[in-house]
Amino acid sequence: MSTLISPDMIEVAPRQIIPPGVPRKRWLIIQPKSQTPLMVDSGKVSMPLNLLMVATIVSQHFDVDFIDERIGDQVPEDFSPYDVVAITSRTLNARKAYAIADRARAQGRHVILGGVHPTMMLEEAGAHSDAVVFGEIESVYEDLAADLYQKNVKPVYRPSDGWRALTAFDRPDFSFARRSPNSKRYSFRVPLLATKGCPVGCNFCCTPRIYGKSFRIRDVDRVIDEIKYRQHEAGKPNIHISFMDDNICFKPAFAEDLFHAMVGLGVKWNANISMNFLEKPHVAELAKSAGCEMLNIGFESVSPETIKYVHKGSNRVGRYEEVVANVHKNGIAIQGYFIFGFDTDTIDSFQHTYDFIMRNRIEFPVFTIATPFPGTPWYEEMKPRIVQHDWNKYDTFHYMYEPARIGRDEFLKAFIKVQREIYSWPNILKRLGPRKPDWVWLVNIAMHYFTRRLTPEMLL
Numbered sequence: 001m002s003t004l005i006s007p008d009m010i011e012v013a014p015r016q017i018i019p020p021g022v023p024r025k026r027w028l029i030i031q032p033k034s035q036t037p038l039m040v041d042s043g044k045v046s047m048p049l050n051l052l053m054v055a056t057i058v059s060q061h062f063d064v065d066f067i068d069e070r071i072g073d074q075v076p077e078d079f080s081p082y083d084v085v086a087i088t089s090r091t092l093n094a095r096k097a098y099a100i101a102d103r104a105r106a107q108g109r110h111v112i113l114g115g116v117h118p119t120m121m122l123e124e125a126g127a128h129s130d131a132v133v134f135g136e137i138e139s140v141y142e143d144l145a146a147d148l149y150q151k152n153v154k155p156v157y158r159p160s161d162g163w164r165a166l167t168a169f170d171r172p173d174f175s176f177a178r179r180s181p182n183s184k185r186y187s188f189r190v191p192l193l194a195t196k197g198c199p200v201g202c203n204f205c206c207t208p209r210i211y212g213k214s215f216r217i218r219d220v221d222r223v224i225d226e227i228k229y230r231q232h233e234a235g236k237p238n239i240h241i242s243f244m245d246d247n248i249c250f251k252p253a254f255a256e257d258l259f260h261a262m263v264g265l266g267v268k269w270n271a272n273i274s275m276n277f278l279e280k281p282h283v284a285e286l287a288k289s290a291g292c293e294m295l296n297i298g299f300e301s302v303s304p305e306t307i308k309y310v311h312k313g314s315n316r317v318g319r320y321e322e323v324v325a326n327v328h329k330n331g332i333a334i335q336g337y338f339i340f341g342f343d344t345d346t347i348d349s350f351q352h353t354y355d356f357i358m359r360n361r362i363e364f365p366v367f368t369i370a371t372p373f374p375g376t377p378w379y380e381e382m383k384p385r386i387v388q389h390d391w392n393k394y395d396t397f398h399y400m401y402e403p404a405r406i407g408r409d410e411f412l413k414a415f416i417k418v419q420r421e422i423y424s425w426p427n428i429l430k431r432l433g434p435r436k437p438d439w440v441w442l443v444n445i446a447m448h449y450f451t452r453r454l455t456p457e458m459l460l
Contacts, residue, residue: 017061017145025083025148026063028076029055029176030100033069034093036395043446045070049191049244051088052172054114054137058086059173061145066176069096071185079104084148088115089125091373091394098128105130110153112144117391119210120375126155134158135210136196138169166196166216171226174233189242189270190230194223194258198246206373207246217254224261237266240293249277256283262290270294270335274314278323288330294364294440295327296335302356306344324360333363333440339396340415341370343404350414357422361431363440367419368396369459370403399459412456419451 018024031048048068055064062084067073079085085104089097094117101111105128114133118125125132131153133140139159147153177183197215198207231237248271249255255277262269268291275297277283287295301307304317327334338353357365371394372379372386379386385401388394402408421427428444435441 015142015146017142018149022149024061024063026065026081027058027084027086028065028067028079028082029058030075030085030087030097031068031070032075032087032089032093032096032100034090034395035096035392036092036397044185044187046189046242047174047177047186047191048088049172049193050115050136052174052176054086054088055176056170056173057137057141058145059176061149064176066179068177068180068182071180071182073180073182075100077103079107079109082109084110084112086112086114089113089117090115091117091120091391094118094121094125094391098125101128110148116206116210117374120206120373122156130155132156136163139164163196163214163216166193166218167222169193169218169222171229187242189240190234191244192223192226192230192241193244194218194248195245195250195254198250206376215250217251220254220257220261223258224265227262227265227267231265231267239267241267241269243269243271245272247272247274249273249283252277252283256286259286259290259292265291267291268293270296272296272298275299275320275323276314276316278326279316279319281326284326284330284332288332292332294333294335296337297323297327298337299356300337300339301342301345301349302338302352303344303349306342306349309342309344320356321360324362328361335364335366336362337366337368339368339370340418341400341403341406341411345403346405347410347414350418354418354421358427358430361433363432363435364443365422367415367422369399369415371396371398371400397459409456412459415459416451416454416456419447419454423447423451 029051031051051066055066058064065082067075069075085101087097087101097113097117101113105111110131111129112131112133113125113129114137118129118132119134122132122134131144132155133144134156135158137144139162140157144157177186195215195217198205199215227241230241231239270293273295278295278297284295298312298315299320300310300312300315302317302320307315307317324334336357338357340349340353372382373394382401387402388398388400399408399412403411406414423444425448428448432441432444
């Protein structure tokens, strides 16, 4: 008598990655330092969560060493102890990453490039590597690992059937970073991931190409388990967490479940969030109950014309002040991002932004120059007008092209002026008011001195 067998009853043997009798290969994973002269990679830096995920996954089948140049680790001249040299890269450190990659290849090592810039610039990155990982390693790891052992490496690894689900994603092993004698240069904030992706699709953003327009979530229980594990590691409950998600609230039901589960844990945290979710007062109320101390909000511009130009439909300028009020009445600080230099901007955009920030007492305003990043639709549109082709200067703080309504010299002068005024001593006091001394005060003090050093020449 035959028995029907359900597909989920069939046990699938784990894939054999390391051939019998073959010794484990060794990886060197490198986080390069950027070469921009400005504040990027200075002071305390966050542990590179994505790269620690890579190290954790790779360690299943390889021995792994980890180097982070940003904290003072030195990249070796001799790569002979390693079979594979894997380097992550953003646009602003691409030249440094390529220089390391070229040295390693010259010594006969397999070189793998990954991260935002190699994903956006596959052909360019391919000229400096044996393989480029498109987007994220989790979705292609087994094929890459098997090919490395079989000495049959392909030039590009991208997922053939979509991105791997995050539901069962386990916690990264931070010990790879903490082994460094320079690990004290890492921020006290613990990086953590609850979701990936952002389907909003702003035309200046790299995320849709890297992760598609998908939005993936981890199981709430796994996120809570990781938080408790980090508390155990630290030996105290009151740790500080930075959610590294592009937008923690894109699925409101998930975010609310997560926040409810975090109530009473004793952690403090910050996260990126789209403005439209904060139009509902209960979101900020619940976030505060869960331990939120700051929300990072991309205002981008206070001009409706500019918001339409960048295709950011989640921002409704007419409700900005309502959103700020919802956040502030719960005692949550705001890190607000503002971009200058779009073709819709005029010289008045700087004054309007200044007025908005001061009127609403935004605690930590961040100002950047509109930067068309390679691989985005906006880059292709703006390419004929771009005057800056040095990847080292793609730090969102260098002049890229002349906006349609503002001349170069006038723009640079106004860009520096608005920052100096916002971070003047009187205006820091007006914005922070009776706030108790804390790290937000320290950031404002650091920005005061930073803005005083700015000159137009530094931005060219």
